Amino acid sequence: MKASRSLLWLLFGLIVLTLTSCQQDQAAEKTTVSFAFAGDAAEFDAYTKLILTFENQHPNIDIQMRHAPSRQDFQQKLVTMLDAGSPPDVVLLNYRRIARFVADGDLHPVGSHAAELDIEREAFFPIALDAFTYQDELWCVPQNISSLVVYFNQDLFDLAGVAYPAAGWDWDDFLQAAIDLTDEPKRYGAGVEPNLYRLAPFVWQANGAVYDENLDLLPPIEPNIRAMSRFTALQTVYQVVPDQTAAAAQSVEERFLAGHIGMLFDSRRLTPTLRQAADFRWDVAPLPQGERVASVLHSDGYCLGRSPSAATLEFIRFATSETGQRLMAETGRTVPSLQSVAHSTPFLDSTQPPAASHIWLDGVEHLERVPHHPDWIQWEKEVSAELSQLFYGNITLEMFLETLEN
Numbered sequence: 369m370k371a372s373r374s375l376l377w378l379l380f381g382l383i384v385l386t387l388t389s390c391q392q393d394q395a396a397e398k399t400t401v402s403f404a405f406a407g408d409a410a411e412f413d414a415y416t417k418l419i420l421t422f423e424n425q426h427p428n429i430d431i432q433m434r435h436a437p438s439r440q441d442f443q444q445k446l447v448t449m450l451d452a453g454s455p456p457d458v459v460l461l462n463y464r465r466i467a468r469f470v471a472d473g474d475l476h477p478v479g480s481h482a483a484e485l486d487i488e489r490e491a492f493f494p495i496a497l498d499a500f501t502y503q504d505e506l507w508c509v510p511q512n513i514s515s516l517v518v519y520f521n522q523d524l525f526d527l528a529g530v531a532y533p534a535a536g537w538d539w540d541d542f543l544q545a546a547i548d549l550t551d552e553p554k555r556y557g558a559g560v561e562p563n564l565y566r567l568a569p570f571v572w573q574a575n576g577a578v579y580d581e582n583l584d585l586l587p588p589i590e591p592n593i594r595a596m597s598r599f600t601a602l603q604t605v606y607q608v609v610p611d612q613t614a615a616a617a618q619s620v621e622e623r624f625l626a627g628h629i630g631m632l633f634d635s636r637r638l639t640p641t642l643r644q645a646a647d648f649r650w651d652v653a654p655l656p657q658g659e660r661v662a663s664v665l666h667s668d669g670y671c672l673g674r675s676p677s678a679a680t681l682e683f684i685r686f687a688t689s690e691t692g693q694r695l696m697a698e699t700g701r702t703v704p705s706l707q708s709v710a711h712s713t714p715f716l717d718s719t720q721p722p723a724a725s726h727i728w729l730d731g732v733e734h735l736e737r738v739p740h741h742p743d744w745i746q747w748e749k750e751v752s753a754e755l756s757q758l759f760y761g762n763i764t765l766e767m768f769l770e771t772l773e774n
Contacts, residue, residue: 391530397428399679404449404456406442410640414699416466421695422686429679450474455673457680463499463667464744465736466507471742475560479506484681486689497707500669502740508669509688512702513710514636515663515731516569518542518656519722522649524549524630533631534652539598542631542656546608549630558607559629562600562759563752565664565738566633571595573658574737576741581740585751588769595658596758596765604761613758635666636728637702643721652722654731665737667705703728 405415412435421433434449434456436442449455455474469475478485487509496510514575518533525532530548535540546557560566564585568578576591586592600604608618624632625641627648632638633655639676642650655663661689670684685713686692697714703725716725738744753773758768 369375382461389448397659398430398596399428399677400430400432401458401677401680401685402432402434402456402673403458403460403681404442404446405460405747406436406439406674407637408437408641410644411441411637411701412437413644414640414696414701418687418692418695422692424682425686426679426682429682431683450673457676458659458672459671459673460511460668461508461671462749463508463510463665463669463740464670466500466669466743467502467613467740468742469671470502470505470507474673475507476675477685478509478670478672480683481505481672481676481681484678485509485685491707492705493707493710493732493734495665495737496667499667499737508671509684510667510669510705511696512636512666512668513689513705513728513735514567514703515728515735516633516635516655517663517664517727517731518653519624519632519634519638519642519650520653521624521627521630522651524555524627524648528630532651533656535654536657537653538657543602543606543608546602546631548607550606550608552607554628556610556614556623556629558602558631558633559609559618559624560599560602560633562603562756564748564755565752567596567599567755568738569601569655569664569736570658571768572662572664573655573660574598575659576736582640583739584772585747586769586772588772591659593765593769596755596768598658600761600765603759612762615760636703637666637701639722643700646721650721652724652727654727661731661734663731663735665735667737 380711398762408417410518419433423429423431434445436445447460461469466475491511492510496513497506500506500508500510503660520533528549530545533545549555549557556668571578571592574591574595575590576595577587580587603611620632624630625645668688672680689710690706693706693709694714696702697704697709704715709715710729754768754771757763758765
């Protein structure tokens with residue numbers, strides 16, 4: 369009996385050692401892929417869902433999230449990682465930023481891995497691939513193809529007796545709705561961030577130019593002056609948007625979420641936040657038209673921070689596949705860059721807000737983008753700072769144009 373028990377304990381010990389050894393081998397074989405991105409709490413939840421689904425299907429790959437809640441914090445964090453010589457394996461970047469990272473040697477082109485990534489160019493919206501093609505190289509796989517739209521609070525429209533925005537509405541229709549919705553200081557008709565990227569579609573709508581052949585921004589041509597005058601008059605003439613003091617106290621996004629703004633200009637990124645936090649009915653409408661129809665491209669892509677491993681490529685392949693893009697579409701975060709997913713139920717589902725998600729697809733043919741240039745973001749930042757001064761009435765249009773010339 370004692371001999372039999374000893375033998376059993378010996379066998380048990382061998383089994384435990386074998387299992388432990390297998391677990392250690394599996395842990396040793398597990399590959400880590402770092403993924404850097406920015407986003408608020410709702411956006412973080414969306415990417416977490418994507419990552420957990422991927423890890424469940426790929427148990428030997430661990431996705432390490434390097435997340436920052438704001439775009440500004442993210443850029444600082446990313447620069448710190450790059451300066452320290454520890455770039456993320458995958459980084460989610462807006463197309464406006466890739467030229468600088470390419471110039472600094474901080475990105476690895478994805479085009480050379482098209483076969484491993486299953487990139488079928490005809491499956492994507494053409495402008496999405498164009499946005500990430502620079503110096504004849506595809507640098508990132510586009511994740512989304514959003515545009516600027518008008519989010520509107522249906523409850524406030526009903527309260528003020530204002531008709532919802534209709535297809536084909538123009539700037540005058542928008543302005544009148546904003547005036548009718550405004551009940552300052554507790555309610556504003558509209559909210560917009562006074563920066564170049566928000567102004568850009570209205571410049572194009574006026575048949576103007578955001579930049580000329582020399583890459584000078586907002587050249588002083590009549591259509592540009594007309595667009596800037598319309599844009600800034602929202603605050604300086606009609607007071608249908610928060611003034612500088614109110615804007616400093618609370619962002620337009622926070623005011624909209626609190627139910628104190630009737631209409632807000634933003635991209636698709638706001639959708640998951642509204643689904644979680646808004647306690648009012650809301651939907652989206654196209655931008656009000658000017659002399660022609662135009663909007664501005666908002667597109668992020670999965671970029672390689674260094675020469676990739678097989679695990680890194682597998683994560684990007686999954687994230688940009690129909691399965692991965694459907695997951696993100698279900699969270700509300702993206703307008704899928706894959707045409708098949710963009711036209712499918714996960715994105716167009718009208719049972720949850722916004723009911724009019726088709727607005728983003730209707731406007732694809734009217735999208736325009738800014739150029740690739742290593743200094744574009746810095747230029748945009750500098751012009752936006754002066755534009756903000758113009759928007760809040762601190763400088764005149766003549767003074768603003770003079771600063772651009774200098």
